Amino acid sequence: xxxxxxxxxxATRHRARILRQQASRPPLPTPSSSAxxxxxxxxxxxxxxxxxxxxTKVRYASMIxxxxxxxxxxxMLLGRLYQCVSLILFVSLSAHSxxxxxxxxxxxxxxxxxxxxREGQVLVKLRPQxxxxxxxxxxxxxxxxxxxxxxxxxxxxxxxxxGAKVERSIERIGWAVVRLPKDVPVSRAVELLKxxxxxxxxxxxxxxRILLPEPNDPKFRExxxxxxxGIPHLYPILWDMHIIQAYEGWTxxxxxxxxxxxxxxNAIRLAVIDSGVDPNHPxxxxxxxxxTDSAYGGQIDWSLGxxxxxxxxxxDFTDELGHGTHVAGIAAAAxxxxxxxxxxxxxxxxxxxxxxxxxxxxxDTDLVEAIxxxxxxxxPVINMSLGTTSYPQILAxxxxxxxxxxxxxxxxxxxxxxxxxNIGNIYPAAHSKVLAVSPTGILDDFPSDLxxxxxxxxGVSAPGGSLLWVEDDDGVLWPEAFTIYSTAPSYPVPLSDAxxxxxxxxxxxxxxxxATPHVxxxxxxxxxxxxxxxxxxxxxxxxxxxxxxxxxxxxGRADGGWVPSYGFGRINVRNTLLEQNARNATVGCLSGQVYxxxxxxxxxxxxxxxxVGTTRKVTTAQNYGLWRIPNLPPGYYRxxxxxFGYSKEYEWVEVVAGADTPGVDFWLGPVDMxxxxxxxxxxxxxxxxxxxxxxxxxxxxxxxxDLETGIFRYEVAIGTTPGGTDVMNWTSVGIRSEAxxxxxxxxxKTYYVxxxxxxxxxxxxxxxxxDGIQVMIPIDPPAxxxxxxxxxxxxxR
Numbered sequence: 192x193x194x195x196x197x198x199x200x201x202a203t204r205h206r207a208r209i210l211r212q213q214a215s216r217p218p219l220p221t222p223s224s225s226a227x228x229x230x231x232x233x234x235x236x237x238x239x240x241x242x243x244x245x246x247t248k249v250r251y252a253s254m255i256x257x258x259x260x261x262x263x264x265x266x267m268l269l270g271r272l273y274q275c276v277s278l279i280l281f282v283s284l285s286a287h288s289x290x291x292x293x294x295x296x297x298x299x300x301x302x303x304x305x306x307x308x309r310e311g312q313v314l315v316k317l318r319p320q321x322x323x324x325x326x327x328x329x330x331x332x333x334x335x336x337x338x339x340x341x342x343x344x345x346x347x348x349x350x351x352x353x354g355a356k357v358e359r360s361i362e363r364i365g366w367a368v369v370r371l372p373k374d375v376p377v378s379r380a381v382e383l384l385k386x387x388x389x390x391x392x393x394x395x396x397x398x399x400r401i402l403l404p405e406p407n408d409p410k411f412r413e414x415x416x417x418x419x420x421g422i423p424h425l426y427p428i429l430w431d432m433h434i435i436q437a438y439e440g441w442t443x444x445x446x447x448x449x450x451x452x453x454x455x456x457n458a459i460r461l462a463v464i465d466s467g468v469d470p471n472h473p474x475x476x477x478x479x480x481x482x483t484d485s486a487y488g489g490q491i492d493w494s495l496g497x498x499x500x501x502x503x504x505x506x507d508f509t510d511e512l513g514h515g516t517h518v519a520g521i522a523a524a525a526x527x528x529x530x531x532x533x534x535x536x537x538x539x540x541x542x543x544x545x546x547x548x549x550x551x552x553x554x555d556t557d558l559v560e561a562i563x564x565x566x567x568x569x570x571p572v573i574n575m576s577l578g579t580t581s582y583p584q585i586l587a588x589x590x591x592x593x594x595x596x597x598x599x600x601x602x603x604x605x606x607x608x609x610x611x612x613n614i615g616n617i618y619p620a621a622h623s624k625v626l627a628v629s630p631t632g633i634l635d636d637f638p639s640d641l642x643x644x645x646x647x648x649x650g651v652s653a654p655g656g657s658l659l660w661v662e663d664d665d666g667v668l669w670p671e672a673f674t675i676y677s678t679a680p681s682y683p684v685p686l687s688d689a690x691x692x693x694x695x696x697x698x699x700x701x702x703x704x705x706a707t708p709h710v711x712x713x714x715x716x717x718x719x720x721x722x723x724x725x726x727x728x729x730x731x732x733x734x735x736x737x738x739x740x741x742x743x744x745x746x747g748r749a750d751g752g753w754v755p756s757y758g759f760g761r762i763n764v765r766n767t768l769l770e771q772n773a774r775n776a777t778v779g780c781l782s783g784q785v786y787x788x789x790x791x792x793x794x795x796x797x798x799x800x801x802x803v804g805t806t807r808k809v810t811t812a813q814n815y816g817l818w819r820i821p822n823l824p825p826g827y828y829r830x831x832x833x834x835f836g837y838s839k840e841y842e843w844v845e846v847v848a849g850a851d852t853p854g855v856d857f858w859l860g861p862v863d864m865x866x867x868x869x870x871x872x873x874x875x876x877x878x879x880x881x882x883x884x885x886x887x888x889x890x891x892x893x894x895x896x897d898l899e900t901g902i903f904r905y906e907v908a909i910g911t912t913p914g915g916t917d918v919m920n921w922t923s924v925g926i927r928s929e930a931x932x933x934x935x936x937x938x939x940k941t942y943y944v945x946x947x948x949x950x951x952x953x954x955x956x957x958x959x960x961x962d963g964i965q966v967m968i969p970i971d972p973p974a975x976x977x978x979x980x981x982x983x984x985x986x987x988r
Contacts, residue, residue, distance in 0.1 A: 307443070308395030310770050312358070313380050315367045316392040317341055322365060336360045342367045345389050352380060368396065374825070374848075376772070403442045406527040410676065410697075411438075418690050418699075420661050420669035428676050429532060430633050431521075431654035435709060437535055440764030441526075444720040445538045448527035451480025451488025458485065458540045459719040460492060461523055461572045461711060462565040464558065465515030467498060467508045467545035469680040472696075474520060474530040475541070485540040490525050495568055498545035499557045504564075511549035513679055513686035513694045514704065518576045519543065520678030522708035523715070531697050532677055535712025535764065538719055542570055547577065549685055555579060558619075559589040562600070566593035569725045571718050572734075574711035575602040575625075576704035578617040582815045584791070587622055587784075588899075594624035594854065595898045597725030599718075599734050601711045603703035604629040605644035613755075614644045616814065621648035623784040623817060624854045626735055629756060630655020630706040633673045635745040637756045642702065647782075647819040649758040650851060651739050653709035656689070656701030674699040710762055713738055717767055728875075728894035729928060736850035741767030744774040751776030751849055752822040759849060776849030778822040783855030784815070785832050789866035791816035795834035795857070802827040802843070827925075832857035842904065843925030858900050858951035865952035871897040874905070874946040874959035882967050886936045891944040891961060892929040900951030902926060908945045909934060913960045918942060941965045 317338075325341035339357040346355040346369065354372035361368070371380050377395045384393035405411065410428045417425040427433055449455075454477050468475070468491060475483035475490040483489035496508040510516045523541050524534035544561040547553040558577070565573050573593065579586075593600055604627045605617035620627035629652045630643050637643060638657035656674040663669060674689045679698040688698035714734050717723075723730035742760030744751055751774030753759050759776075766773040785795040795812040799820050812818040812832075825848040831840040837859040846852055858865055874895040883889070889909060895902055904926060909919040924930050936942060941963045948956040 307398040307769060308377055309398060310377060311371050311373075312396045313369050313371060313377055313384065314392075314394050314396055315342055315345075315369055315384055315390060316365050317345070317367075317389055318391050319365065321389055336362065338362055338365065338367050342369070345384075345387055349383050349387070351375065351383055355380070398443075403446050403448075405438060406448065406533055407529055408526060408531060408533050409529070410531050411533055415676075417661065417669065417671050420663055420671045422661060422663050422669075422671070425661070425671070426633065426673060430673065431675055431709065432533055432535070434633065434635075434654055435535075435713075435761070436763050436765040437533065440713075440716065440768050441537075443765065443768040444716065448478075449488075449525075449537070450478040451476070451482075454485070454488045456485065458538055459536075459572070459715050460495070460542050460568075460570045461536055461539040461574065461715040462542040462544055462561075462570045463515055463519045463522060463574050463576075463708070463711075464544045464546060464561045464565070465510075465518050465574075465576055466512035466547035466549075466551070467510035467515045468496070468519045468541060468543035469510050469516045469678070469682070470496075470508065472516065472520075472678055472681055474524045474528070474532060474678050476528065476530075477525045478528045490523055490534075490537070490539075490541055491519075492540045492542045495570070496541075496543040497564075499560045499564070500546070500548070501554075502556065502560055508543040508545045510543075510545070510680055511684065512547060512551055513684035514547065514551070514576070514700075515543060515545065516680050517675075517677045517694075517698070517700050518574065518704060518708045521675065521705060522574060522712040524678055535709055536715035536719075539572075539712070539715040542568075551686075553577065555581075555583045555586050559583075559585050562586075562589040562593050562619075566596040566598050566725075569597075571598060571723065571725050571731070572711055572715045573598055573600045574708050575600065575619055576707045578603060578605070578620055580605070580615060580617050582616075582618055582791075586619055587791075590619055590622045590624050591901070592898050594731065595896045595901060597727065597731055597896075599714050599731040600625045601707055601714060602627055603707045604649055605646065606630075606642040606703045607644065608642060611639040611641065611643040612645055616646055616648060616817070617644070621646065621817060623782055623856060626650040626710065626738070626853075627758070628653055628703060628707040628710045629758060630657070630701075630703050631745060631757070631761045632657025632659065634659070635743070635761055637745075639756065643756070644703075645755040647755060647813065647821075648817065649755055650735075650853075651710060651742055651758040652745060652756070652761045653706040654761075655703055655706030672699075672701070674701040675705040677705070710738060713762055713764055713767055716764065720768055728892075732853075735853065736847055737767050737770055738762060739851060740772050740776065740847075740849040741765075741770070742773060748774075750778050750822065752778040753780050753851075759851070772849050774849060777824070779825055779846040779848050780819060780821045780851045781823065781828070781830060781844065781846060781855055782817075782819040782851055782853050783857065784817050785812045785834060785857045786816060786859065787834050787837070788860040788864040789858070792834055792859075795832050795859070798831045798833075799823060799828045799844075800831075802829060830855055832859065834859055839903070841926055842923065843927040845927075854901065856901055856951060858903075862953045865900065867897070867899040867950060867952035867954065869897070869899065870954040871895045871902060871948040871950045871956040873957040874948050876944050876946050876959045876961040878942075878944055878961040878964040880964065882965050884966070884968055886938065886966060886968070887933060888931050889934055889936065889942060889944070889964070890929070890931040891946075893944075893946040893959065894928055895946075895948035895956060895959070897948070897950040902948050903951050903953075904949050906947050906949070907932070910943055910945065911940055913943045913963070914945045914958055915943060916945075921947075936966045938966055938968050 322341045326337035338360040358368045358370040381393045384390050413428050414424040415428045416423050480488040483491045484493040498505045523536045523539045526533045526537035546557040602620035602625050607614050619625050627648045627650045629649045631652045661671040679694045686694050688694045689701050739759040743763045745761040746754040746757040797818050798809045800807045808820050823846045828844045830844045874893045876893045878891045906921045908916040908921045910917045943963050944961040947958050
């Protein structure tokens with residue numbers, strides 16, 4: 192049977208006859224309690240203590256009530272009623288949702304073959320007559336490629352491919368590898384080249400891979416019965432992994448399964464800030480291993496794992512609640528180890544940072560300590576399936592610190608047992624430098640009626656579970672829950688599973704907490720695949736955008752744009768690793784925060800104006816200065832904030848199709864009132880090697896960071912001495928981190944690019960300088976006549 196995402200959804204719709212949002216259906220049970228991410232005070236991160244106590248009492252009362260009718264009610268129906276009561280109470284009290292499956296296995300569908308190719312490159316083969324003609328123009332001693340000489344004019348004659356260059360040639364069979372300009376899709380380039388009469392063949396650079404068998408984890412292909420409806424074999428237990436195409440992504444990277452002996456000891460780290468992790472769970476051990484410790488081939492980094500309570504660090508990260516173990520399994524359980532489930536990023540090692548106790552409560556100060564701990568230890572990916580509806584500025588400062596140190600922070604969106612929708616922000620998810628995750632169901636349905644919150648801060652969505660109606664063989668409609676199955680502690684814990692049963696070894700949970708580690712796992716998978724670390728300039732933004740651009744169009748927008756429920760769509764592992772604009776998106780977003788004298792301020796006006804064209808959009812900063820301008824055409828923008836008579840304007844802010852440009856933060860007010868007194872780090876500057884041939888352009892890249900107020904702009908100068916300005920005086924380039932400058936250069940001279948950075952508080956860094964690039968124009972030797980000797984000497988008298 193086929194368990195690809197399309198077949199799972201198609202079979203579920205057909206076989207289970209799911210009825211969604213129809214007027215004829217009976218009403219869903221109405222939740223009647225409060226949010227799982229509740230906040231009793233400004234120090235509460237997650238508080239399940241109160242709700243767990245109520246759930247225990249109500250479950251006991253419901254058992255007594257149902258027992259009174261046991262003589263008059265069939266046992267099977269009695270059991271279903273109890274499960275319904277337990278599920279509804281669980282959903283209402285902890286904002287979790289439900290599972291799904293079909294009465295017979297879905298029919299295998301013939302899938303279209305997966306076409307994978309390298310972005311940014313195409314292959315071109317010209318008609319041989321043109322290559323021969325180019326060869327005739329070259330001197331016998333020329334080292335130039337006739338193929339490249341023939342292909343380049345063809346590229347230059349196509350306006351849409353302006354800037355395309357021949358990267359290398361395979362001379363013996365007449366093929367040229369062409370590097371495309373940025374943002375020119377391969378499919379478009381191939382289409383344009385095929386229309387040229389000079390071109391014999393144009394095609395992508397296809398990827399070749401070894402074949403990866405499906406993992407042997409027992410639950411990967413197993414189906415479960417409906418927990419409420421009792422319909423047999425209703426849904427794939429790991430429907431979430433099939434929907435996001437995890438296996439299809441693994442065939443791209445790592446394209447292998449690990450054992451304890453060959454799991455890299457330097458694997459990328461993924462922090463799970465939560466209630467801890469079961470340190471001995473068998474699904475965190477790789478095949479052949481006896482320990483979960485990554486030092487011995489396991490999935491958990493025991494050397495960095497810890498707990499933080501009251502600012503006190505302890506190496507014991509044992510999960511006393513159960514929540515963190517479930518989250519960690521979704522993110523990075525071992526794969527192909529013959530044990531229960533799979534984790535999205537089985538390539539990674541988990542760093543458990545425990546800040547939530549057995550009651551489900553934690554403090555924002557410990558969360559702040561945990562974020563800083565992860566940033567200082569160079570952990571690239573931070574998962575936070577928790578939050579508070581209060582806005583702590585201390586948490587915002589910690590988020591800024593970690594983001595500017597190169598981390599990508601991913602957090603759960605808000606949820607409520609009273610139903611979702613626009614229920615307000617939750618932090619850290621709503622901070623401008625955190626990728627917020629909302630939940631989806633097995634049909635890519637958005638469970639807002641049940642628990643899922645919406646908002647301007649949502650970045651992307653992932654499977655979290657939902658409640659749908661199914662029809663059994665007798666025509667009876669049942670509310671059926673489709674939840675997320677993952678690891679649970681191998682010892683008793685207070686947390687029950689989504690159906691009120693003991694949460695032991697493995698179990699079901701539902702909510703934004705479960706959606707988030709799917710995204711964090713994908714971030715770790717992509718980052719390691721691309722070699723991105725915390726020291727990669729702009730690496731965390733690259734990961735963020737790749738995830739959003741690769742997401743499926745669950746939101747159903749024709750332009751592939753953003754909505755406040757799904758964000759930019761439901762994640763897709765395969766598409767992300769292939770760096771695809773999966774929805775063919777034509778719009779992107781800007782977002783950020785406005786401060787005045789160091790304090791977040793509501794009501795500031797934000798204006799975005801395209802640097803080319805007439806596009807202009809205006810918005811107003813909302814609570815705590817947070818703002819978003821959605822669905823702008825891609826390109827460069829000037830972005831200006833105004834409040835209390837002060838204004839600042841960013842230049843060269845890039846909007847990317849299908850993704851966010853987050854963290855466009857403004858620090859308004861007098862310089863001496865800003866919370867930052869430290870200038871940015873000295874920029875690192877790179878030119879294009881030791882030698883170049885161009886006399887008219889010079890390209891360079893640079894990077895700096897400021898851990899408090901970020902980079903507001905860069906200024907660049909070019910000279911014939913390090914730090915000199917004799918070729919180009921200091922020029923603002925906005926927040927761009929690379930550019931090509933039109934300058935007049937001379938053969939034989941060496942040129943240096945100097946860069947300085949200005950932060951949000953107006954402070955300027957020291958000057959960083961490139962190591963220099965020399966201009967050398969290649970000159971072919973003069974052609975000689977047959978017989979040698981070159982030109983004859985002139986006879987003189």
